[in-house]
Amino acid sequence: MSSYVIRRLLQGAGLLLLVSMIGFAILHLAPGGPLSQFAAGGDMTQEDLDRVAAQLGLDRPLPIQYLDWLWRMLQGDWGLSYRDQQPVLSVIGSHLGATLELMLTSTLLAMMIGAWVGILGAIRRYSLFDGFATIGAMIALSIPTFWFGLVVIYVFSVGLGWLPSGNRYTIGDESLANRVHHLIGPCMVLALVSTAVWSRYMRSSMLDVIHQDYIRTARSKGIPERRILIHHAVRNALLPMITITGLHLPTLLSGALVTETVFTWPGMGRLFLDSINYRDYPVVMGILMFTAVLVLLGSLLADLLYNVADPRLGANAT
Amino acid sequence: MTQTAPRVMQDEEDVLDVRNLGISFRTPAGEIPAVRDVSFRIRRGETLALVGESGSGKSVTSLGILRLTPKPPFCSITGQVLLRGRDGTVRDLASLPEDEMRDVRGRDAAMVFQEPMTSLNPVHRVGDQIAESIRFHEGLSRRAALDKAAGLLDLVGIPDPRRRLGAYPHELSGGMRQRVMIAMALACEPRLLIADEPTTALDVTIQAQILDLLRRLQERTRMAVIFITHNLGVVAEIADRVMVMYSGRVVEQAAVRPLFRSPLMPYTRGLLRSVPRLDFAGLGREPLAAIPGTVPDPLEPPPGCSFGPRCGGFLPGTCDAAVPPLEEARPGHQVRCVRWSALTGEAA
Numbered sequence: 001m002s003s004y005v006i007r008r009l010l011q012g013a014g015l016l017l018l019v020s021m022i023g024f025a026i027l028h029l030a031p032g033g034p035l036s037q038f039a040a041g042g043d044m045t046q047e048d049l050d051r052v053a054a055q056l057g058l059d060r061p062l063p064i065q066y067l068d069w070l071w072r073m074l075q076g077d078w079g080l081s082y083r084d085q086q087p088v089l090s091v092i093g094s095h096l097g098a099t100l101e102l103m104l105t106s107t108l109l110a111m112m113i114g115a116w117v118g119i120l121g122a123i124r125r126y127s128l129f130d131g132f133a134t135i136g137a138m139i140a141l142s143i144p145t146f147w148f149g150l151v152v153i154y155v156f157s158v159g160l161g162w163l164p165s166g167n168r169y170t171i172g173d174e175s176l177a178n179r180v181h182h183l184i185g186p187c188m189v190l191a192l193v194s195t196a197v198w199s200r201y202m203r204s205s206m207l208d209v210i211h212q213d214y215i216r217t218a219r220s221k222g223i224p225e226r227r228i229l230i231h232h233a234v235r236n237a238l239l240p241m242i243t244i245t246g247l248h249l250p251t252l253l254s255g256a257l258v259t260e261t262v263f264t265w266p267g268m269g270r271l272f273l274d275s276i277n278y279r280d281y282p283v284v285m286g287i288l289m290f291t292a293v294l295v296l297l298g299s300l301l302a303d304l305l306y307n308v309a310d311p312r313l314g315a316n317a318t
Numbered sequence: 319m320t321q322t323a324p325r326v327m328q329d330e331e332d333v334l335d336v337r338n339l340g341i342s343f344r345t346p347a348g349e350i351p352a353v354r355d356v357s358f359r360i361r362r363g364e365t366l367a368l369v370g371e372s373g374s375g376k377s378v379t380s381l382g383i384l385r386l387t388p389k390p391p392f393c394s395i396t397g398q399v400l401l402r403g404r405d406g407t408v409r410d411l412a413s414l415p416e417d418e419m420r421d422v423r424g425r426d427a428a429m430v431f432q433e434p435m436t437s438l439n440p441v442h443r444v445g446d447q448i449a450e451s452i453r454f455h456e457g458l459s460r461r462a463a464l465d466k467a468a469g470l471l472d473l474v475g476i477p478d479p480r481r482r483l484g485a486y487p488h489e490l491s492g493g494m495r496q497r498v499m500i501a502m503a504l505a506c507e508p509r510l511l512i513a514d515e516p517t518t519a520l521d522v523t524i525q526a527q528i529l530d531l532l533r534r535l536q537e538r539t540r541m542a543v544i545f546i547t548h549n550l551g552v553v554a555e556i557a558d559r560v561m562v563m564y565s566g567r568v569v570e571q572a573a574v575r576p577l578f579r580s581p582l583m584p585y586t587r588g589l590l591r592s593v594p595r596l597d598f599a600g601l602g603r604e605p606l607a608a609i610p611g612t613v614p615d616p617l618e619p620p621p622g623c624s625f626g627p628r629c630g631g632f633l634p635g636t637c638d639a640a641v642p643p644l645e646e647a648r649p650g651h652q653v654r655c656v657r658w659s660a661l662t663g664e665a666a
Contacts, residue, residue, distance in 0.1 A: 213436040219386055220431075221451040221502065222423030232439050239441075311486040312440055 005300070012296040016289065020073075023288045024066050027281060034058065034082050034279045056082065069285065079282035083275075088286035091271070098168050099255035099267030101179075106187045107252060110194030115241075117195070118202025119234060122210060133199060140196035149189045149262035156185060166264035186263040190256055201244055205237040212236070239310055246302020250294035254287070331361045333509050333542040334383070334427075338397035339412070341375075341382040350616045352378040354566045356397075360510070363540040367547060367557035367574070369589070373613040375566040376546045380512045383544075384423055385411060401426060404509055424451040428503035432515040434495035438487035444471075445483025448502045455506045470501040474531060493524035497531065504535065511536075512544045517552060529556055550593050554578060562586050565614055565624040568644060572651040582653040582662055585609070585625045623655065631661045 035053055038044050044052075053059045057068065072079060078088035117137075121130040157165035163185045164170070169178045209215065210233050218232045255269030264270070268287065275283040307313045341353040353375040360366050368376040378387065383401075387393040399411040403426040411422060423429075428451075431437040439447060448470055449463035458466065464483055471479035474497040487495055496516060503511055513532065517525040533556060536543055545556055553560055553574065560577045562570040562585065570583040581587045591607040611628040614620055620627050622638035629637070642656045655661070 213431060213433055214439040216386060217431060217437045217499070217502075218439065218450075220384060220423055220429040221454075221505075222420045222425060223450055223454045224420065227454075232442075235441055236439070310441060312488045 005304070008300050008303075012293075012300070015296065016292055019292045020070065020285070020289060021066070023285060024069065025062075027279075027284055028062055028065075030279070032279060034281065037278060069282075073289070078286045081275075081283045082280045083278055083283075088282050091283055092268070092286055092290060095255075095266060095268045095271045096253060098265060099253060099260070099269065101168075102183065102186055102190065102260070102265060102267060103252040103255065105183060106190035107194060107248065109187065110191045110198050111245075113191075114195040114198025115202045117199040118204075119206050119229075119237075121199065121203045122206030122237075123229065123233075125207065133203075137196035137200055140192045143192070145189060145193065145256075145258045146262055148192065149186070149259055152185050152189055153262070166262075168266055186256075186259050186265055189259050189262075198244075201241065202237065205240050206233065209233050209237040239306065242305050242309060243299075243302045246298045246300075246305065247295075249298035249301065250291055253294055254291040329359075329361065332359050333362055333364075333402050334358075334360045334544075335400040336383065336397070337400070339379065339382060339399060340396040341378050341387060341393065343388070343393050344391055348617055352566055352616065353382060356563075356568050358561055358568070358571065360542040360544065362509070362542055363536065364559065365536065365543040365545055365557050367545045367553040367560045368563060369547060369550065369553055369560055370563035371548055371589075371613060373565070373616075374563040376548075376563050377514055379563070380429070380514050380544060380546050383411060383512060384427055384429060385414075385419055386423075386429070401510065404507070421455070424503075424508070425455040425506045426508055427510040427512065428506070428508040430496070430499050430503045430511065430513045430516045433519050434492055434499055435519065437499055438495055440487055443484050443486055444490070444498045445485075448483075448498065448505055451502065451505045467501070467505070470505060471498070473504070473535070474498075474501045475527075476501075492520050493527065496520060496524075496528055500528075500531065500535070504539070507539060508541060510542045510544070512546070514546045515548070516545075518547070518549070525552070532556065550589060562589070565616065565619065567624065567641075567654060568652070569625065569654040570652065571644075576648070576651055580662070582647050582651065582658040583625075583655050584629045584631050584661060588628075631657055633657060 034056065035049050035058070038052065039049060050059070057065060060068075069079065080086065081088060081091050084091075117133050121133045124130055152163075153165045156163040164182050165185070167182060169175075169182055215228065215232055218228045253268065255267040255272070257269040257273055259265070260267045260269035261273055272284065272287050274280075275287065336359070337357050339353060339356040340351065342349050342351040344350075356375075356379055358366065368379065370376045381387045382395055383399050385395065387395065395412050397412055400408050401411055401422065402408050403422065409418070409422065411419065414422065438444065445464050445467050446460075448467035449460060452458055452463040452466050453460060456463075468479045468483055471482055476482050476494060476497055482490075487498070490498065496519075500516075511532075516532070517528050520528060529552065532543065532545075535541075543556075545552075547553060557574045559573050560571070561568055562577075562583065564585050570577065570581065570586045577586065578590065581590055588607070588609040592609060594606055609628055614624055614627065620638065622640055623629070623632075623642050626632050626637045632638075636656060642654050644652050644654045645658075647653045647658060
């Protein structure tokens with residue numbers, strides 16, 4: 001088991017290196033740069049701009065810049081944000097809480113509702129409920145997030161005045177009630193799509209399981225239907241869900257770009273978007289690497305959990 | 319609900335009395351009658367073999383007895399399935415409410431399935447899977463049920479039963495898993511055991527062991543056994559009586575010796591001829607006979623005798639006129655063929 005983990009981690013390190021190279025290259029290929037912000041202001045001479053570029057090290061050849069960044073990164077120095085000269089790690093850290101709050105709530109909500117919708121849809125296949133759930137999921141998956149976010153704001157904030165239109169809390173009022181109040185809108189938008197996704201996965205996984213021979217065996221033993229469903233069917237149907245959860249894990253911390261932007265939620269998604277707009281290279285690279293690490297850890301964790309949950313794998317997973 | 323016949327079984331020794339059982343499936347293509355007008359009885363300690371090729375309705379019959387077929391409206395069951403329970407009461411399984419049916423399954427009648435590889439739940443320990451029905455039917459604690467499960471594993475010949483309780487199905491061989499399935503079926507000492515091709519998926523030496531085990535257990539518990547198979551060698555070895563099915567109907571029923579010695583239905587004779595026999599090897603170089611053609615499409619059955627199109631003794635105007643009745647040719651020997659006497663040269 002431990003040798004398996006070490007092998008996976010080494011593979012992961014190689015992958016991270018590749019991700020950093022490609023990310024760095026694409027970022028610098030994008031037109032414009034950190035200096036265009038200053039240049040647009042118009043009150044800086046070319047001389048000033050060159051001096052700033054030299055200060056930031058942007059006048060060096062790209063491979064040198066990359067190696068410099070990599071070398072510092074390996075030493076634990078993620079660099080300073082171009083925007084406010086804060087260390088990248090603390091910039092990321094200050095946005096994590098908001099993202100985690102939003103993503104965790106919406107994901108838990110989506111998993112719980114989605115799983116039940118999927119389970120019920122599978123055991124009452126082709127019923128009215130299943131039909132509505134299927135159509136509902138298709139609609140939810142087809143709706144663009146930004147549009148649905150705007151609709152929620154338009155209906156519940158502008159029209160009905162029930163919900164705030166953005167932010168994490170009202171300045172000066174950080175009570176739980178106020179935070180929850182602000183959470184409802186973006187949470188609803190995020191949960192809509194994920195609920196649809198989870199319900200579809202759960203439904204197909206459940207359909208696979210309920211036609212298995214061992215379900216018939218359980219039925220032939222005369223145990224209650226409820227127990228067959230939970231103990232025999234759902235228990236097996238949840239196995240593939242572990243993988244999906246693991247792959248979903250990174251988004252808990254990397255955030256939702258569109259929803260956070262629409263609801264001016266001060267999370268990682270919005271930080272990423274803002275940093276790209278400002279060509280804040282250190283922060284963009286920082287978020288990129290942070291997310292890449294999460295993806296690798298998430299899939300590793302899913303594989304390890306799978307080994308624990310499925311006795312068929314536990315024995316020979318080394 | 320009105321009863322078409324009183325719920326009485328003529329003989330105290332009868333465990334199961336199936337009367338005019340019909341099972342049909344609703345499909346987009348139409349109503350498919352999988353089993354039609356099947357009647358039979360089994361006594362305590364008796365083994366009835368249900369024989370037929372794929373699609374003959376033998377497995378559906380066995381699933382229908384315990385109502386493990388899909389729920390209505392996808393599948394409908396008609397007729398009567400009278401079962402004498404452990405407490406002596408007779409119940410009609412075909413009309414029993416679902417929650418009472420649950421009490422019957424696993425307690426009064428249990429089932430062993432064909433595929434030991436897939437019939438056990440992969441994520442639960444075999445001990446818990448055996449103990450499960452004991453806990454529900456006899457209300458024992460998990461610990462007491464596991465104790466009983468260990469005894470059952472010992473009974474079905476699994477060495478070191480205490481330790482095996484904690485094994486997962488994938489850690490056991492096919493033969494071992496089928497023993498576990500049998501232990502599971504026997505957990506609550508059922509009066510009736512339905513074994514749906516329990517040895518088909520196993521290799522020959524293991525087959526013999528499992529058959530031997532079933533026979534030994536039957537002597538001990540005097541349970542009635544319905545043994546579904548298409549292997550006539552197995553039938554000769556284990557059965558007291560044989561019921562041959564073809565396209566959903568019983569076409570011949572007799573004790574095992576008369577059936578093997580003088581089969582009356584052309585289909586049964588075809589089946590017997592298509593079994594490779596060691597004692598003929600080297601004598602004549604007779605090629606193995608096969609029955610030409612395939613089982614008819616249940617949606618478009620041929621007129622009259624459903625075996626007619628494949629039968630060597632088919633007589634136009636006679637065989638395709640009407641579905642032949644199941645006729646008592648000799649005492650205890652029934653056949654569904656209007657020409658049996660002409661074809662076998664025996665007097666009716």
